[in-house]
Amino acid sequence: MKTRRSVLATVLVALLMAAALSGCSGKGNGGSKAGEGGDAPYRIGAIVSLTGSYAGLGTPEQKAIEMEMKRINDAGGINGRQVEVIFEDDATDPAKAQAAVARLLEQENVIAVIGATGTSQTMALRDDIDRAGVPQVSMAGGSVITAEFDKNVFQTPWPNRIVVPFTLRALKDRGLVDVAVISDTGGYGKDGHDLILKGATVAGVKIVADETFNPGDTDMTAQLTKIKSASPDVVLLWNAGKEAAIVAKNIKQLGMAVPLVGSPGNGRREFIEGAGDAADGFRFAAGKILVPEAYGEGTPAFQVAKKFIADYSFAYGVAPDIFAGHAFDAFLVVTDALRRIEGEATPASLRDAIEATDGLVGVGGTFAYSAEDHNGLTEEELVFYRIEGSTWVLDK
């Protein structure tokens, strides 16, 4: 009896430790120390999620940045100086992201920080970024990143506050007015969820059900059964993780003949593979990179996207997804600003140069930052997609 009780106590202690330690597999990628001098490389920090639930997003982001860094350095660098990117893995954990940025700022003396992959991780960097006065370019899509304005923080994806109204209007245009919302309780899902509830009336749609699930959940049939009884015209899903495929499959399993609409976070091949034929007919709004013809043949954006897709496919054997695109844009924003600086580049002058970005054509859109707007994208950059035969087509 006594031993059993002590075993149970041991087990509880161990469980707590396991919870505290889980996801402790992050690994920093220390860069080589460069000498300080006129031709020392520009050092840029990048915080991406290479492990944890956003690993599937952060990995293509790292690949895109590495590819572009090599291309620029092979072509002689910027202003005659090489560019060195120091990567840190945040393991999809805000606390680790914060530790990573402290290291980048204090030990690596980076001139700018690209990252993070996720919304919560991006927000976790803010205090350190402000203290150091170093510009940060985030690759996450939460609205809060630029809605809670910070003079040092910029963002390359289309934030939810642009995507959500666009999506709601697309639903209304298609006559889908009774909307059931299902979202995850993580940063991105919650951000989208709140905007959907706020924007519904303006867009002329009605929210008839509102359900959530936790990141990592493996079955949503209970939530969907509740949604089914509300008989909506459409189910609107806001989630950037692997749970989206389960929702699509559960809807099919329950025999619900209701269309499913998602978010830009679902523009990944893994979603189509995971959901199988349940992905057919799935619709979502995202930028134009998935079907580059949407840019319009011959436009500057089409040229940029075509070259990026060709380079990336050549380097890695797969076409880039939208997350690789966000990273390409973030790196482009920083390097473009570096090129425009006259004299010695400091974090402060780089921040000012990034804010002066105007008409920079990336794959996610044409960026025009200002003292009030650190996102710089508009609805013009978005199109509505439909999944058909395991690929993306434009949903006119």
Added chain:
Amino acid sequence: MSSSELLQFLISGLQSGAIYALVGLGFTLVYASTGIINFAQGEFFMLGGVLAVAGVRIGLPLPLAIVAAVVISAGVGVAMERIALRPRRDSGALVLIIITIGVSMVLKSVARHAFGPNEMALPAFTPGPPVLLLGAAIDRQVLWIWGLTLVAVIGLTLLYTRTRLGRAMRATSLSHDAARLMGIDTAGVVMISFGLAAALGALGGAAVAPLTQTAFDAGARAGLKGFAAAILGGLGNPIAAVLGGLVLGVLESLSVAFISSTYKDAISLVLLLAVLFLRPQGLLGKSGREKV
């Protein structure tokens, strides 16, 4: 709420519950022969899924890929016992439990590097439309999961009560020394339980992968839920682990139905704590001294 909706909530709960139960069974097996909790159990669930997908990707037929995944995982379980745990077997439960946490991190990191960060899909065992039961829909894969859970629990019960090996396992859990004096190869028994537990976890992981996809990080959550199932039911007894898993799944599903989907994990964990306060030995655990 109509009766078919209520039935759908129950089925949904039994669906998640059976998954928790399959993982919980592995905890129970190792606990029954060693008295420790193997926190790497969830990683075998992950290994079963990702290895089956890897097998299909290199062109193995699905059944063969699943068998191979289960066999390899069992081998990893045996290796874990031999390499990581046996050298420290005299160190006490706490040390051994912490070693299992270390092993779980190693397995997860290796899987991350070997199979990449993305989720992977496994084809359904028997594709087809869901089966309808009184207006509620059941995915065919769920029938597989239920069937496998049933087979596993019957098999384990028979193993414990009817075979020499089962008796040796129970004797080993009571006292390693006494069992060894009675001529039982306790080291072999412990090794076999790790192998069996790993095989069961891997089978669960492969059976669930067509429903949920799998990835290198699928193990932590599965392990936590399976652990809760085993504790809720009462450690050391396969039927209890399955009951604990099913109760946990149904509780979660009913919280969604009647309270809120946002708080379903919190509600089920609070209920788990309440059960442990009232019955620390679990739902089916005997309140007396020893099991057997």
